[in-house]
Amino acid sequence: MESVKLGIKEAAEFLRTHDEFLIFSHANPDGDTLGCAYALCGALRGMGKKAKNICADEMSKRYMFMKDGLPAQEDFTPATFVTVDVADRKLLGSLGDKYGSKIDLAIDHHVSHVDFAKNLCCEPNAAAACQTVYKIIKELGAPITDRIAECLYVGISTDSGCFKFSCTSPETHLIAAELLHYDFDFSGLNYIFFDMKTKERIALEEQLYRGIEYYCNGKCAVVSVTTEQMQSVDIEDGNGISTIPRQIEGVEVGVVMKQRTNGWKASLRSNSSVDVQKICSAFGGGGHERAAGCSFNNMSLEDAKKMIVSEIEKVLS
Numbered sequence: 001m002e003s004v005k006l007g008i009k010e011a012a013e014f015l016r017t018h019d020e021f022l023i024f025s026h027a028n029p030d031g032d033t034l035g036c037a038y039a040l041c042g043a044l045r046g047m048g049k050k051a052k053n054i055c056a057d058e059m060s061k062r063y064m065f066m067k068d069g070l071p072a073q074e075d076f077t078p079a080t081f082v083t084v085d086v087a088d089r090k091l092l093g094s095l096g097d098k099y100g101s102k103i104d105l106a107i108d109h110h111v112s113h114v115d116f117a118k119n120l121c122c123e124p125n126a127a128a129a130c131q132t133v134y135k136i137i138k139e140l141g142a143p144i145t146d147r148i149a150e151c152l153y154v155g156i157s158t159d160s161g162c163f164k165f166s167c168t169s170p171e172t173h174l175i176a177a178e179l180l181h182y183d184f185d186f187s188g189l190n191y192i193f194f195d196m197k198t199k200e201r202i203a204l205e206e207q208l209y210r211g212i213e214y215y216c217n218g219k220c221a222v223v224s225v226t227t228e229q230m231q232s233v234d235i236e237d238g239n240g241i242s243t244i245p246r247q248i249e250g251v252e253v254g255v256v257m258k259q260r261t262n263g264w265k266a267s268l269r270s271n272s273s274v275d276v277q278k279i280c281s282a283f284g285g286g287g288h289e290r291a292a293g294c295s296f297n298n299m300s301l302e303d304a305k306k307m308i309v310s311e312i313e314k315v316l317s
Contacts, residue, residue: 003106003120008132011121012139014105015044015082021051022078024103026086027093029055030239031063031193035155036084036107036133038066042151043142050076056093060236062192063154069147080104085129085155087286089116107132112277112286127167130155134175149182154189161243162194166290193236201237204229208244215309216253216316221245222309224257224264224301242267242291253279253312257305263297264304268312279311 006014015021023041025033037053044051050073059067081103086092087110089100106117109132111124123132130152137144156176160168163176180186197205208223215222223245230238238258245254246269253274256267266283268276270290277292285294296304
């Protein structure tokens with residue numbers, strides 16, 4: 001399906017003229033998809049519309065404040081289906097089979113977006129989908145509460161690495177600055193999402209550091225984490241380990257191999273001009289230039305590592 005491409009005004013008009021929304025986050029949800037979902041849901045409810053969120057997986061307890069901050073609303077039968085920060089239908093997880101062909105509007109920022117919705121509003125140059133959602137809410141004229149601003153800030157800050165990643169633009173800072181006019185504890189949020197580590201996360205990091213493998217004359221670092229190891233940490237702790245190999249001096253491409261029920265997922269991060277989205281696309285994956293992922297189903301860890309490292313070698317050589 002080829003989506004009809006919408007700008008900010010057209011996406012806002014679509015939302016203005018529809019009601020009874022079901023808003024989807026991607027599976028294994030992060031701060032951007034959840035920030036989008038709860039900010040947009042809150043804004044639509046503030047306009048008197050009916051809206052609720054859904055996700056295939058549980059969210060980390062660190063994001064529960066978003067859910068707790070939504071005003072109560074009676075249940076309803078959804079009529080309009082919207083995805084936020086979802087680059088591919090398969091990223092809906094277990095909800096994909098039931099809803100994947102019903103999506104009316106996708107709001108995204110991935111350059112690797114695969115059309116699956118009837119309409120698409122995508123800004124691939126945005127550091128986070130929350131940037132786009134913010135502009136849509138402003139265009140709608142919907143009230144922005146302190147909690148909506150907080151949700152949007154979390155999405156923008158987490159997807160930009162607290163404004164450190166190369167995807168950060170002047171617009172990213174300008175929107176964040178506007179959000180800081182609202183009353184929420186941004187300093188506390190920055191501690192929770194960028195500095196605080198659970199004891200379980202520290203223990204996992206210790207194991208991962210002992211297992212680092214280097215390739216391509218030290219320009220590529222690979223660590224592997226099993227399902228059993230992941231069970232000991234919070235969801236957000238698990239998401240955060242993807243940056244560990246990238247932090248090593250001299251490493252241009254960091255890889256975290258995460259065990260799945262049917263194989264392994266590779267999460268790639270780049271420090272240099274290496275476009276890891278292109279590397280992952282060779283295996284049916286995608287993402288951003290500096291952060292991307294792909295899956296190796298029904299494959300051993302050693303075979304999966306061999307394939308992904310071989311593709312990285314082609315680029316680094």
